[in-house]
Amino acid sequence: MKRAERLHALSEMLRRSGTRGYSADRLAREFDVSVRTVKRDLAALESSGAPVWSRPGPGGGYGLAAGSSLPPVTLSPAQAVALMAAVSAAADAPFADLATAGVQKILDVLDPKTRSRADELAGRVWINTVPAAPRTIRSALEEAMADQRVLRLRYTSRDGTTTTRDVEPVLFASTNSQWYLVGWCQLRTAMRWFAISRIEKASVTRMVCSGHAISEVGEPPASARPVHGRID
Template sequence: MKRSERLHALTETLRRRGARGSTAERLAAEFGVSVRTIKRDLAALEATGAPVWSRPGPGGGYGLAPGASLPPVSLSPAQAVALLAAATAAADAPYADLAAAAVRKILDVLDPRTREKAEQLAGRVWVDAPSARVSRVVTSAVEQAMTDRKVVRIRYASGDGTPTTRDVEPVLFGSVTGSWYLIGWCRLRDAMRWFRLDRIQHAVVTSAPCGDHTVDEVGTPPATARPVHG
């Protein structure tokens, strides 16, 4: 792992650890480097403006100050192209428009040389991505309902085309065999249901808050499924 990549990974590790932080010894073991190297990396992060704190003595360690902003992320050309390819290939994915906009923001703040190399490399990656099959209006409403934890009212077409109106408490998005689904508690059926996004004809976010239904109620995910946070 290059040092720039390790510094980014180190920042993310400290961010995930939160207020409890981590010892230099533990960080060194995780990254396969010496304690001295980790301490140099922490000093380098602090020099760039990262809100690194240190606490001496037993139970001490290193962490990031809560609520503080982090310095800009530095990407290699290959990492930038990987983000571009992922965003381009996932037109039907939830939050796809936001992902594409976020990637463009990242590319815009790269140093000119890295951005030029990324653009050259991007020309060597082709993605056969069909246009989104789901209405952008529908997608936006469902995304907002999931984000704000509000009930979404949908007009949904069954497999034979019969439409019904449902009030759904969003629980999660899932991708199965190339199609994206909204999985949530259907108040009409009083049960957990899967709704294919491209069969939702209309959607509007209501003011009603979702209940306390959890991902565990959906059932066991396929062996190959995993959350997008990795």
């Protein structure tokens, strides 16, 4: 991992730690570097304007002040294009609009030379995207998942049967180039997979989900993984 990438990952890790913080030893193990290197990186973040705090003694460590914003990160043209390609190829993914907006914010603060080179390189990447579900449906699914509220769906199954049912959203899953909403179906009293492309209407109710866990869905296949955490 290059130093610029490590600094960004380090700042993100400190931000997520909240008031707990992390010890220098823990950070060194996380990034597979020496404690001395971690302390140099922390000093570099602080000198760039990041509000790094330190707490000495047992149980102490390093963190970022709550509510702080992170200093800008320099991207290479290839890294910028990688972000553009990723969000463009996943236009039908949950929260895709937010991802696009986030990438645009990053592109807007690139220096003109890097942005120009990124735009030229982006023209050499072609993507044939799949049609996305209507924005109204995706917005309802995203809101219900984030707030853990029951969804009311009008759904047409593979055999052409259309039903209206209340579903407690548990997770989104992508398999074989198809996105699914996985949730507890109150009509069937069981966990069900709903192809988002076959959801004809979706609305968020005021009912709060009863707390069905991801573990009830079962173990993902060996080739699948959650999107959180560090990307290998």
